[in-house]
Amino acid sequence: MHELSIALSMIEMATEEARRRGGVRVISLHLKLGPLSGVVKDALLFSYEVACNGTLLEGSRLVIEDVPVVIYCEECRAERQLGSIQRFCCPVCGTLTSDVVRGRELEFVAMEIEERDETDEIVNTHRTEGIKAITATDPFRQFEEVAR
């Protein structure tokens, strides 16, 4: 049960980011979680709620997107989604493979924030390099498009 320390790390990262942006209110954190990360989703959600109490992030939500395990099949020369992590073989041709393309993610993708008052201008100048601010409805999809 190391989910509590994972939750605390996320809270620390988000708090730092929120402070850098002038103490904005954090509405939600978005995390991509792969089955091979070794982290249990429900335990993490529970830990997050407990760990948030009394912090700047109290009342915020943790939104988790499950990432499937994707392997590369040498035979098909293609990436395939694994049916079960108990069996590492291509779901199409059955070839065994250890070549994991995705599924180890424990990635803090984005956070939804809201200005507390009229500090928007100031906050914007505090933007860190490499961190983009955009408006989106689905944070996971939106950033994938940005990445492309």
Next chain:
Amino acid sequence: MSTQPRLVEVRQNVLKQNDVLARALRKRFEAAGVCVVSLVSSPGAGKTTLLEQTLTRLRASGCRVAALVGDLATENDAARLARSQAPVKQIITGTVCHLDADMVERALENWELKDLDCLFIENVGNMVCPSSYDLGENLRIVLMSVTEGEDKPLKYPTIFNTADVALLTKMDLAAAVEFDLSAAHDSIQSVRPGMQVLELSAKTGAGMDEYLQFLELHIGSGVAV
């Protein structure tokens, strides 16, 4: 004035801090020419017994070895390993169920890495949490004893997936517990196709020569499989 909520990109690995530390450790190990091997398994799979034998025998062959051993409580394992005469340090994690790179770094304070050929890190007995933490090791060995059941890899695929080699331990008990060796191999290959598997008994010594030869190969080359 009310403002619109907006989304900001973060894109960071939550364990970034550990990964950065582990990378720095790996560089230090490489610079000092020390091969680092970590052992992971469930509690009671035989990590300490195997490590005691390993330290004793490698030392006898002239290899400069040392070990760090993680447990939630007690220094019992360090005391057992110290019988090998090798330098040993216990890491007591308290309530933490795994070792992380920071614990390893702190445990190495005052140790001269360049005086070592091989450092072993015995993780806390746990098949889940240690899989998430890189310790800067060159080789991660997962142990599974014959008393645990052939399907252990299917129950804990992630730990097998992050390890480089699997050891089947307590082979001297295989017949007594009607261990199905071929089913165990199938389970391992199912979650980690192509994984190298060694069978041994630290108690009787069966399979130990092959295991030590395997280790010496890595200590010599200092690279992971």
